[in-house]
Amino acid sequence: MEIIFSRVGVGAGTQSPPDMSQLRQYALPEAPQPIESVIQEAITIFSHRIRMDHPKFFGFIPSPSHPLSWLGEVISSLFNAHAGSWLQSSGPSSIEASLISFLAARTGLPVETSGGIFVSGGSMANLTALMMARDQMLGSQEERMRGCIYVSEQTHLSIAKGLRVLGFMDRQIRKVPVDSKFQLDINSLGKAIEADRIAGLLPFAVVASCGTTNTGSIDPLNEIADLAEQERLWMHIDGAYGASIVLSKSYSHLAGGMGRANSISWDAHKWLFQTYGCGIVLARNKNHLMDSFATDAEYVRDAVAAEETPNFWNFGIELTRPARAMKLWFTMRVVGLETMGMLIDHGCALAESAEAELKRLEHWEILSPATLGILVFRYAPVSWSEREIDELNIAISKKLLAENVAGALTTKLLGKIALRICAISPELSLEEMVRIITKIDETAISLL
Ligand SMILES: Cc1ncc(COP(=O)(O)O)c(C=O)c1O
Known part of the structure; x- marks a missing residue:
């Protein structure tokens, strides 16, 4: 079975800040509304979010949810x-x-x-x-x-x-x-x-x-x-x-x-x-x-x-x-244990290939090597002060997000501000991961 994780639409970038007055209007439940327009409102409301399930979103712990889990959830909800x-x-x-x-x-x-x-x-x-x-x-x-x-x-x-x-x-x-x-x-x-x-x-x-x-x-x-x-x-x-x-x-x-x-x-x-x-x-x-x-x-x-x-x-x-186990059961029953294991392996491989690529490039420092799909690293040009390096990495993260390159947020490790990626999306290929690292490098250079 082919596993399709794709979503349409934009990548990891935040949407523009919501127009609160419009959303407040939507929130009022008194007067009945046509279902079609309420569906449109729901789409607008949910567009104001970070796509935690996007393959290029690496912040926090992303949630690249499997379509079979959605289906399992719908079925569970159906039977309630x-x-x-x-x-x-x-x-x-x-x-x-x-x-x-x-x-x-x-x-x-x-x-x-x-x-x-x-x-x-x-x-x-x-x-x-x-x-x-x-x-x-x-x-x-x-x-x-x-x-x-x-x-x-x-x-x-x-x-x-x-x-x-x-x-x-x-x-x-x-x-x-x-x-x-x-x-x-x-x-x-x-x-x-x-x-x-x-x-x-x-x-x-x-x-x-x-x-x-x-x-x-x-x-x-x-x-x-x-x-x-x-x-x-x-x-x-x-x-x-x-x-x-x-x-x-x-x-x-x-x-x-x-x-x-x-x-x-x-x-x-x-x-x-x-x-x-x-x-x-x-x-x-x-x-x-x-x-x-x-x-x-x-x-x-x-x-x-x-x-x-x-x-x-x-x-x-x-x-x-709710019967929370049912969507996991549904997913695993369809994909099988072996595929599930391979999907998990892929996360480890993604972070490892990102690390290997960073090691080839100049000025990148690995603070914590690829471990269970997580990698912490920072751009640290020689002769820059610690404070300047911290600020530079914050700026890199913001630019990556604003330009929809990747959601690589910052963390603090050993007192240093660094970029962190948690790369577990089965939808992201190893080649694309390498391309993202190249773009991260270009973004860092553009900010010097
Ligand atoms: C190690 C660890 N423990 C606990 C939690 C909390 O889990 P939840 O957000 O599902 O409540 C998280 C969430 O990121 C986590 O990474």
Whole structure:
């Protein structure tokens, strides 16, 4: 089957700023309008956006969603199943349970005990996992006050947000330094745990990343798992971006040790090419999800669940929930695992070819090499000051976007402002990637 990702229209550039007075007019729902004109209004409204799914948009984590995911979403919406309980949606629930088992097995989690649930995205997956960690590791209110959790300097902001939602204070979060590869430094982690124990605090969890947002780095998962076991800590892996690598044909070895985690976050709306609203949280022991989230009431008494017939409302925060697993199931069922793996591999190859091309050109400095499809680099002419180089790279990024060459936004690494690309679109060829780098180089030169 031919895979068509193409979109018509402009590239990565932002649209002109919306005329707010016009949009405000559209927002008013009182008077009925002809459907044709409301469709036109919707097109106008949505034209004011960055195309996160455009092959040349490399900012944040892009979402090159697969057309089969759109179709899967439309079909799910058509049937509008309530995927909270087995009684209401035994079909979609059985697919969700089986797909979760399949994905968990790919990460290396034990098939007999593991489970999980589809959620709206990585932030919700992290929150759900952190709640399990808190409930399993810190029994009393007094323990919760003394608990401390370890993240790296590169850990995603949603972890801090989730901890805040759960009532933890910033003082309970330890930011462990990273090494030269932007991976959590295991020695510093060990020392931080030791210092906290001496201070009478209660280390309870460590968050490792499989694919940090900034550089794509993967923390030393096996070493962290060893230390977590030794110190009796809950190990959560934020794989919102990078967990998909376990399905890759050529790079899955990078995620070795993943199956030793207690919980894993994984976003299908990132590197599994799904439309938004499709994340997954996996638990080593699915009963831990039930411990945190299962509740009961008289009015749900008819929706009895057993292990083989789960009520997903007992696995997470939501009661009413859409059948989020179905679009991923639909996509994977049509394309098959092998093609999915090749699509993921392609992202790694894109960033690698961009890096190779930059290395051939003058004045380009690689701050973080191609890792899981992410590359951080900057134009750094000799004899320019650090401040001038920072400003130049900001200007390059703005010009690339304004001229629709590419959406290569900036980030800060090692105190330096740099360009960052996250290149995971299966629609972008390696040749086109090289051409984009040439254009980025020309843009930099034009600004000298
Ligand atoms: C590593 C990582 N974790 C968590 C998240 C949060 O995911 P979401 O935006 O789906 O809530 C992101 C989003 O970019 C991410 O890159």
